[in-house]
Amino acid sequence: MAETAASLQHTPLHALHLRLGAKMAEFAGYDMPIQYPTGILQEHLHTRAAAGLFDVSHMGQATLVGLDAAAKLERLVPGDLAALAEGRIRYTQFLDANGGILDDLMVTRVSGAAGGVETLFLVVNAGCKTQDFALLAQALPDLKLTILADRALIALQGPAAAEALAKVLPGLTTQPFMSMRDATWRGQTLHVSRSGYTGEDGYEISVPDGLAEAFAEALLALPEVKPVGLGARDSLRLEGGLCLYGHDIDRTTTPVEAGLIWSISRRRRQEGGFPGDERVRLQIAHGPSRKRVGIKPEGKAPAREGTDIHTVGGELIGKITSGGYGPSVGGPVAMGYVEADHAAPDTPVTLMVRGKPLPARVVALPFVPARFYRGS
Amino acid sequence: MADVRYTKDHEYVRLEGDVAVVGITDYAQSQLGDVVFVDLPAVGKKVAKGGEAAVVESVKAASEVYAPVSGEIVAVNDALSDAPATVNEDAAGAGWFVKIRMADKGELGALMDQAAYDAYVAGLG
The missing domain is CATH 3.30.1360.120 (Probable tRNA modification gtpase trme; domain 1)
Structure with a gap:
């Protein structure tokens, strides 16, 4: 409302x-x-x-301070925080017991190292911040959580x-x-x-x-x-192919299905020790049953969130989770989940938009290549 | 001056004999923002007053355009396919959507004239 x-x-x-x-x-x-x-x-x-x-500024900012803070926060997220150097940032996700994503967040090691007092800086989504901070306070009571309101x-x-x-x-x-x-x-x-x-x-x-x-x-x-x-x-x-919480990722999706396994290091995959680790590791080993993919409509009509994705033969294989017009692409762009058998780039699919079948293709993300700073 | 009537959903009807030229008002396009796609019906389709006549898509969302009068679609503005931004640039003129041959000109009586529509928009704040 x-x-x-x-x-x-x-x-x-x-x-x-x-x-x-x-x-x-x-x-x-x-x-x-x-x-x-x-x-x-x-x-x-x-x-x-x-x-x-x-x-x-609507996003949630907080610091988490205490002995072995990084190792303790690893109990809630699959990201490798122990290996994070001072001043470095990691993208990770809070998971529930089924490996469903409660929120995604950025964690920075401000100072300290394992075996001593560590200070972490967290940035979480606006819509999830109350719940995230409650989870941190309840699950990690020996760390000092300071919300930077x-x-x-x-x-x-x-x-x-x-x-x-x-x-x-x-x-x-x-x-x-x-x-x-x-x-x-x-x-x-x-x-x-x-x-x-x-x-x-x-x-x-x-x-x-x-x-x-x-x-x-x-x-x-x-x-x-x-x-x-x-x-x-x-x-x-x-x-940019980036997930929006509540749309492309939520409690019904795991980091593996969402194509975020790059954010889970080899050590964390081997050791586990995060919520839902059993399911996440199983999905990594055997492949998830569905995957997040890019969807490029071939015509000019945008396909919005909630649009059904079918095979060319008419079988329902998934749903669009974000879709609209890409100004730099100059046409419609979308992402969504499809059954793993249909997730290969260039797979033709049919989108049902206002009752009309529209041709589209599965494509690799991102639509526009990333141009992050990689040194001069 | 052409006779133009308006709906509360910000569609306009410009009369050309018994044909109604239908589009969205300048106020509507300013609220929608950049138009990137217009989904137009097939010529020959029968539409009922209040039924869906077209869909206009901005970067952010899709919005329905309702038929202000009942009748048959006798033309659609194909130029919008390659230049949807015409709706932003000239909503009341070159940015029209469809032409409807009216089944009942009496339906026009329920629509607002220019003065009533201007007052209606002013009241929306």
Whole structure:
């Protein structure tokens, strides 16, 4: 149910969004910018050509501190956190006892090493944060969980992101992909991660609430940086083949079915020791019965979430979980789950859109090649 | 000036004799955002007032366009296939969707005129 605007939470950039003329809508209990006056299409294309600034302050940020914090957090996720070097970031998932995905998250080792006190920095999805933090508090009571409700999160994404950030916050252009550095701006500490959700190079920057608007405005003052709303964030991540929690992944999907086994190291596959490890390891050994794949409609009509996927012969083999128009592709793009026998790239399939059969093909993800920073 | 009538769902009807040219209003296109695809019916199809006449897709979502009047589809705007953004650029003109030969011109009486529609949109805030 839609909540009334008055009951919605605001991020520290809410007033800035209104000044920029954003069209606002509810997302995960927050009043968020869906698009600015330039529109989703231009915002998307600008991010791929220069740099887009995104407010993702609705996401949950927290630190987890204590003796052997990484090894303890490994009880809840299949990611290899013990092997994570200081300042490095890992993508992983909270799993339930069946290996179903409760949420996906980023974990950074801020400081410390095994056998001592470790500090981890976590970023989780807005819609799952209450449940995630409750799970952490309940399952890992000897670690100190601090929810950073007083920090905004600003993403700067695109091929011009590094040169743009350097004009406001110098010294970070050669920061490695999937690493975090602390930087000082106006006397306060920003946590700068080289990561993102668009398939482009860029940063996600944790900023104290009181500095967030000034920091965003300093970046937006640069000609190469434009504000980008959640609409283009969705089309960018879809072209990038990246999962959206609650759509492409949820409790009914495992990391193996979702094509996320790259995020589970050899040691974790061998040792297990995470929720649902038995099922996940079985699926890795024998292959899952269904797989997440890219789906490219051959015509111009987009196929939206919930669209049935059939073989050319008419047998139902799966469903679209995210679908729409890809501005950089210049046509419809989608992803979904199909039975494993039909998951090979180039397999022809039929999508049922408004009762009409539309030809499509299974394709490898992503639709747009990733351009993460890999060193100069 | 052409006689134009409007629905509460932001479709317009521009009269050309007993043929109704149907599209979505400028307000509707501004709410939808960038139009990327328009699914048009077959010429010859019979539509009932309030029934689905077309589907317009923005980057974000698909929206139905309802027939403001009953009748037979006598033309569709094929140019939208290659240039769906025409709906954003000229909703009231070149961005029309379908032409309907009206079965009952009396149905027009239930639609809003320009002044009533302008007041209706103003009331939406």
